[in-house]
Amino acid sequence: MTSPNATSRERILANALSLFAARGADAVSVRDIAAAAGVSPALILHHFGSRERLRQEVDESVIATFDYLLDAEATTASVTTASVVELMTAGLPPGSPLPAYVRQLVLTNSPAGSKLFKRWYELTVNVTAQMDAAGQTNPTDDPAMRAAFLLANDLALLLLQRHIEDATGVDPLSTAGLQRWATIALGAYTDGVFVPPHPE
Amino acid sequence: MTSPNATSRERILANALSLFAARGADAVSVRDIAAAAGVSPALILHHFGSRERLRQEVDESVIATFDYLLDAEATTASVTTASVVELMTAGLPPGSPLPAYVRQLVLTNSPAGSKLFKRWYELTVNVTAQMDAAGQTNPTDDPAMRAAFLLANDLALLLLQRHIEDATGVDPLSTAGLQRWATIALGAYTDGVFVPPHPE
DNA sequence: TGCAAGACTGAACACTTGTTCAGTACGGTG
């Protein structure tokens, strides 16, 4: 899980991230993390002061990772889909605990979750505004709500991953699943899903 | 919160539901519920045997409520939007803790959450299949994934309510907010959001 | 070599948790 020559501090952080992601931060004790990292519980308090500060530091590291991913995306690739989920699956190693951790962040009332959502929302507003200006979207008189709609739908895939996998039999975050999902989403957002009530 | 002539057992159930919905079931102690219901902690164990069985009973009552709502919807109204969120906001009293509880259910790995999602998924599959047969939808070769997409987008509104309210300034589950949201959703699903890459 | 600073631990602390249990109050039935 962690490279064996990592410092104890780094091992604590990495294992805390994994455990928080898997079970939710409130369900993980200092002793759990200590056992996973192979250190004594007291060492965690020595390095981080309190359980809460460890949690905050994990939050900050996650936010920093996303800042890095967004920067990398902004410089290298062109603006393609502006999908947070695709950004994550493309930029993170396959077994990364980060998607699960983000799920926990967004669903609890943590300030880090609010920060991430707010950042993604502004990104969505900007991208859709650019597309508006380029004439690539159908006009709307409620761009704020439309951005929220698109972002929420994007995150829904992440939040409901398990349930969607249960229902359809395919992990929607796998390569194959994501492709099917993206096909549906793209089709829905361009051609629509329902036919207009007054055809002609 | 609860009618004063309700039995202690009913008061315990109602207060447990509210507290579970607000904080998440794992963050609520037996003593918390006892204090809210105005009884001793031991009485909760007397009526329900264990904390876990109380939790299960709350889950069952929530599922029963949704069964009732779905039945009522099926008999009275015609199939309009098949939106779970609209079903909830229309069929529940304004201050109901149920939406928040469902959020908790769906986010944790609880069997009750899986049960609800599976039920809603089948409902979505059926409704879209009917619309397919009636020629009210654009054709797709992946109806299973399309149903998952529509359902996930619907639930996203519920799961991300707080964040959407923070970002847009409007509670998307309020009457006004829901109307704006529905307008966006309907427009997106009929006319599309993005213009096709090859216009003509 | 000596010493200071940091990494690190085991044991203990005060507290909260779910649960048990003996016992009280009460309401209906024989």
Next chain:
DNA sequence: CACCGTACTGAACAAGTGTTCAGTCTTGCA
């Protein structure tokens, strides 16, 4: 009336929690 079952409580228990602390081991610098 006596009796029994049920609702209900206060006190206690064992286990788990975050945190503290005195003390050991190691490392690098004077």
